[in-house]
Amino acid sequence: MSDLQLIQSGTLVLCSTDIAAPPMTSVVDGVRFGYEPDLGRALAGHLGLELQWVDVRRWSDFVPTLTEKRCDAILCNQAITPDREEIVDFTLPYGRFNEGVVVRTDSPIHSAADLVGRKVGAITGTTNIALAASFTGAEVVEYGSGDDAFHEMADAAVDGTIDAFVDDEIVLPALEATGKLRVAFIAPSGNPYGIAVRKDSDALRTSLNEAIQHLIANGTLAGIWNNNFPTKAFPL
Template identity: 85%
Template sequence: MSDLELIQPGTLVLCSTDIAAPPMTSVVDGVRLGFEPDLGRALANHLGLELQWVDVRRWADFVPTLTELRCDAILCNQAITPDRQKVVDFTIPYGRFNEGVVVRTDSPINSAADLVGRKVGAITGTTNIALAASFAGAEVIEFGASDDAFHEMADAAVDGTIDAFVDDEIVLPTLEATGTLRVAFIAPTRNPYGVAVRKESAALRTALNGAIQHLIADGTLLEIWHDNFPGKAFRL
């Protein structure tokens, strides 16, 4: 794999985050857990590479971390969108994910129609902000300046600063477990997630595509999915 032009020969450096968002990703006692960490380990293993993680906390910093050669690829909730494809390249999808709207447990909001005149939060630069903007009559409140916009947004919903917020469906059960928030409804957006690489990293993209295809074919990706998302249908 010496032709992959990795920033560290023999090592795949993946950009992720240490912000707790289980079961997608989290770091507990120094151990990285969740669907994407498991996928990252499987990809590196298939390619015969060591694995290293670089953590990013602000969403806007992911692409700069990649383009400034501080990682080889981004494996962290990256939906494949036309705007992002102008800046980076993506592998084939490793899963498709819906989005959800979260409210306080005592909120009367249960549908998009209930968001008229409401403040709806989402993180800047994500597909979530695009979905929030699609709700007619809602006022979009952007988050992303802090090192933990996800939990800042959840706190804002709890204290009433915002009425609702949008995030990826797969990370929402953890918020519901707090007892203060609930999922009002799910938007079936089925966003395809891929590994993002630099435009000039064609060889790495090809290698990662081959690895993902192998993990699909031998059932490893399905196993990783069910280990982390039991009861959720696997979508590609």
């Protein structure tokens, strides 16, 4: 794999986050758990590479971390969108995910129609912002300047600063488990998630695509999915 032009020879350096968002990703006592960490290990194993993670907390810092060659690829909740494809290249999808609207448990909001005149939060630069902006009559409140925008939004919903917020469906069960928030409704967006690489990383993208195809063909990726999302059908 010497032709992959990795920033560290023999090592695949993946950009992720240590912000807890189970079952997608989380770090407990230095050990990574979740769908994306399991996928990263499987990919590195198939490619015969060591694996290293670089943590990023602000969403806006992911692409600079990649383009400045502090990692080889981003494996962290990156939906494949035309705007992002102008800046980075993506692998084949490793999953498809819907989005959800979260409210306080005692909120009267149950549908998009209930968001008229309401403040709806979302993280800057994500597909969630686009969904929030699509709700007729809603006022979009952007988060992203802090290191933990996800939990800032959750706290804002609990204390009433905002009425609702949008995030990826797959990370929302952990919020409901607090007993303070609930999922008002799910938007069936089915966003494809891919691994982002630099525009000059054709060889790496080709190898990652081959590895993803292999993991799909032999059932490994479906197994990883079912271990982390036992109630959701494997979408690939």
